[in-house]
Amino acid sequence: MSPRVGLDQKMIVNVAAQLADTEGVESITLANIAKKLNVRPPSLFNHIQGLPSVKKELALLGMTILYEKLKVASNNKTKDEAIFALADAYVNFVKEHPGLYQFTIKAPETDEKELEKVSNQIITLLSDILTAYGLSNEDKIHGIRALRSILHGFSSLVQMGAFGLQISVKDSFQLMIEGYIESLKRLAQKNT
Numbered sequence: 351m352s353p354r355v356g357l358d359q360k361m362i363v364n365v366a367a368q369l370a371d372t373e374g375v376e377s378i379t380l381a382n383i384a385k386k387l388n389v390r391p392p393s394l395f396n397h398i399q400g401l402p403s404v405k406k407e408l409a410l411l412g413m414t415i416l417y418e419k420l421k422v423a424s425n426n427k428t429k430d431e432a433i434f435a436l437a438d439a440y441v442n443f444v445k446e447h448p449g450l451y452q453f454t455i456k457a458p459e460t461d462e463k464e465l466e467k468v469s470n471q472i473i474t475l476l477s478d479i480l481t482a483y484g485l486s487n488e489d490k491i492h493g494i495r496a497l498r499s500i501l502h503g504f505s506s507l508v509q510m511g512a513f514g515l516q517i518s519v520k521d522s523f524q525l526m527i528e529g530y531i532e533s534l535k536r537l538a539q540k541n542t
Contacts, residue, residue: 357389359397362394366378367447369383371448379401380401405453409456412450413465420440420475421475430531433527433534434527437523444505445505451505476490476497483537492537493537496530
């Protein structure tokens with residue numbers, strides 16, 4: 351069977367990303383993707399190797415978009431301002447792409463070179479920001495892990511509608527990031 355004109359891997363991955371964001375990660379099946387593209391499922395195999403390859407491409411797409419958003423948000427900013435901008439960008443990415451975000455969580459395998467490259471770009475971006483606090487290399491890794499955990503936890507709880515009290519969630523977010531920044535400053539003082 352010859353490939354459908356106009357159909358390509360990028361189109362398939364974009365449809366899968368839309369499905370993930372609008373209908374949830376569990377909706378990503380070859381049958382659902384084919385239905386959205388108005389083709390039969392076997393037609394997809396002219397462009398992809400199967401569902402695992404689509405999911406790897408979703409991880410790459412998600413990480414790339416996340417990196418770009420973090421980079422733009424923190425551009426020309428340092429220290430506290432950069433952290434706040436980056437945190438906002440992260441939370442907004444999760445809000446805009448709740449399904450695609452799920453594919454960005456797992457650390458890349460050693461054979462996933464493109465995904466590892468983007469992951470390392472995010473780590474480098476964060477590390478560069480944390481350098482201004484005077485942290486050791488080891489403490490920068492702790493700082494990156496802490497920030498990721500804070501932002502993932504907060505974003506996940508917001509997504510699940512976990513904050514029902516009539517207190518500003520935005521104020522809670524501000525307080526949380528301020529606390530994180532204070533912990534960085536205490537960590538830096540330990541090194542002096």
